[in-house]
Amino acid sequence: DGGITQSPKYLFRKEGQNVTLSCEQNLNHDAMYWYRQDPGQGLRLIYYSQIVNDFQKGDIAEGYSVSREKKESFPLTVTSAQKNPTAFYLCASSPTGTYGYTFGSGTRLTVV
Amino acid sequence: AQKITQTQPGMFVQEKEAVTLDCTYDTSDQSYGLFWYKQPSSGEMIFLIYQGSYDEQNATEGRYSLNFQKARKSANLVISASQLGDSAMYFCAMRAIIQGAQKLVFGQGTRLTINP
Numbered sequence A: 001d002g003g004i005t006q007s008p009k010y011l012f013r014k015e016g017q018n019v020t021l022s023c024e025q026n027l028n029h030d031a032m033y034w035y036r037q038d039p040g041q042g043l044r045l046i047y048y049s050q051i052v053n054d055f056q057k058g059d060i061a062e063g064y065s066v067s068r069e070k071k072e073s074f075p076l077t078v079t080s081a082q083k084n085p086t087a088f089y090l091c092a093s094s095p096t097g098t099y100g101y102t103f104g105s106g107t108r109l110t111v112v
Numbered sequence B: 001a002q003k004i005t006q007t008q009p010g011m012f013v014q015e016k017e018a019v020t021l022d023c024t025y026d027t028s029d030q031s032y033g034l035f036w037y038k039q040p041s042s043g044e045m046i047f048l049i050y051q052g053s054y055d056e057q058n059a060t061e062g063r064y065s066l067n068f069q070k071a072r073k074s075a076n077l078v079i080s081a082s083q084l085g086d087s088a089m090y091f092c093a094m095r096a097i098i099q100g101a102q103k104l105v106f107g108q109g110t111r112l113t114i115n116p
Helices: none
Strands: A004-007 A010-013 A019-025 A031-037 A043-051 A054-057 A064-066 A076-078 A087-094 A107-111 B003-005 B010-014 B019-021 B024-026 B033-039 B046-052 B064-069 B074-079 B088-098 B101-106 B110-115
Touching (some): A004 A087, A019 A031, A019 A087, B003 B088, B003 B101, B010 B019, B019 B110, B033 B064, B033 B074, B046 B064, B046 B074, B074 B088
Parallel strands (some): A010 A107, B010 B110
Antiparallel strands (some): A004 A019, A019 A076, A031 A043, A064 A076, A087 A107, B003 B024, B033 B046, B033 B088, B064 B074
């Protein structure tokens, strides 16, 4: 079945370490997105990519980096520059020009 | 700027009652789309219903309907005959074109609790 796979589901890291969250889709969608969710809050856009080898900053990009070397993959790196990295991270994808957004099951990152 | 407002942080409803979750939006675009998602405690985002700005009829999907009032910029979700499994966070979102790219803008969410 087609979908989005995020791994790992839970991730623990020490403060000051970079960590990379994986997002893979087999839906042949052009666009991919990363969102951050804090407890009791809505989703905020970190980065998005409309096409391979191109991506743009969202509303809260500071302290994060991404790459889009393949259509299927859009990994997110949480760097040591991100001051409050503990959060729930959701990846999504959509075909260009339609409203068919698909979300992954999320990665819960805890920095200790 | 595009914005979604959900004014109900929490709602408590008796099982089998209908419930309305409020959503207002702000946009200057003529073409836009409105979504409702359900997020259970597991964290996944489950798509419930969609309404396009040019759709004249309110969208319906099973027990879910969207009360779309364009002039008031309102897109409330109505759940009929609520069930215990409806307990979750509910998010209203708007598809917006920002700097040439399509994005989803989310509200803060409403936590719905269904009591037996």
